[in-house]
Amino acid sequence: MAFHTTEQSLPETASSSVWPVSRRYAWVVFALSFGLLLSDYMSRQVLNAVFPMLKAEWSLSDAELGSLSGVVALTVGVLAFPLSLLADRWGRVRSLVLAATVWSLATLGCAVSAGYGEMMLGRLFVGIGEAAYGSVGIAVVLSVFPAVLRATLSGAFIAGGAFGSVLGVSIGGAVADAFGWRWAFGVMGVFGLVLAACYGAVVTEKRLRPRAETAEDTVTDGVRHKAPSTDEVTAPRSQLRALLPRLFSSVSVIGAYVGSGLQLFIAGALIAWLPSYFDRYYHLPTAQAGATAGVFALIIGLGMIGGGVVSDRISKTRPLRKWSVAIACSLGSLVLLLTAFHLPAGSLQIMALAAGALLAAGTAGPAAAMVANLTPAAIAATAFATLTLANSLLGLAPGPAVTGLLADRTSLLDALQVVPLIALGATAAFVIGRHHYERDLCRFTEEFVLVGPEAARKEASS
Secondary structure (H helix, E strand, C coil): CCCCCCCCCCCCCHHHHCCCCCHHHHHHHHHHHHHHHHHHHHHHHHHHHCHHHHHHHHCCCHHHHHHHHHHHHHHHHHHHHHHHHHHHHHCHHHHHHHHHHHHHHHHHHHHCCCCHHHHHHHHHHHHHHHCCHHHHHHHHHHHCCCHHHHHHHHHHHHHHHHHHHHHHHHHHHHHHHHHCHHHHHHHHHHHHHHHHHHHHHHCCHHHHCHHHHHCCCEEECCEEECCCCHHHHCCCHHHHHHHHHHHHCCHHHHHHHHHHHHHHHHHHHHHHHHHHHHHHHCCCCHHHHHHHHHHHHHHHHHHHHHHHHHHHHHCCCCCCHHHHHHHHHHHHHHHHHHHHHCCCCCHHHHHHHHHHHHHHCCCHHHHHHHHHHCCCHHHHHHHHHHHHHHHHHHHHCHHHHHHHHHHHHCCHHHHHHHHHHHHHHHHHHHHHHHHHHHHHHHHHHHHHHHCCHHHHHHHHHC
């Protein structure tokens, strides 16, 4: 069957704005999921606030400090896919509560570590706990909101990572200055345990189930998607196995994975090393350096939200504009951050750095929305796990570690002058994805949406 989808073929309709559950409950789910994501990144990034203290107390190199930061993202990248696949099978809510409990207990373990080895072990378990949270959490959030809000919600949810980094670095630095670095880890661990208990009490699989039973057809990026049945949302193992090839079935979805991951290399490096940068080059004490770096992490988070909002607003009739937003953010961050780190310390550098930080992760929302548009609902968590894998292995894990290695060989400033060049690779991936997007979206529609999920699964398994 020759079915062609163009930007004008199927305009947005009211059906794309249907709420699968009540608005109030949807926002409660978002708030609690967002809160857990804050805890996730607070536990991850509190370490960056106490870099100077650990360096002095344990005589660590920048490479060792970077490895303590990067090991969490590396573990998340390696385990996100299998754990998210299990969550699609075992139950997303139960998986989220278990994950939050693990990373919170591991953060408490970091508080009592006696040296680099024990701290590395604690950080490893923080990563194990956090591995599936981002992908499963965003799948839960998107399941209770209209499809038309995908880029906005994706950007806002992922921005929770930046906001959590703000809180982790700022609060962690203040607590460490007042009571010592061990108390900084302890506060983050207790906070996570409290939130996990609240989430488990309010969000349940049963209350999320109306999505599968009452949702209507939606239109996203000019393509009408049939509402999934209960079986499609909680697909049996054999059906999941048949659907998994859809995760890598198009050039555009791979472009979204790669572009998003490479761009987050820059954001990850900034969040990890700006506290140390302000400590070394602006001679700020730990608490003030952490608070200042927290402002920039906040700016990065605002950029994530802004990228998603702009993407949704300008792409209602022209889906390709999602890719244009991502490309503009990549190129803009390249120019602004290169300029910032070649300027002398001072107000002009701060302004250029703030502008670059605003764009550094603005690609997150558009990339997540494009992944959602090109993968079946039954493997939503696994699709976002694949995106998390790319974000971690290409960006968040190597960003802090590689920057630390470069800083040991040259200086931290020299390392940060090199980091923005990664945006060239991200831009190339987004340009390639944009070129193939309409064709891949049409093919996905023919194979899955119009033919029907069951027929597509049979075809995939044959």
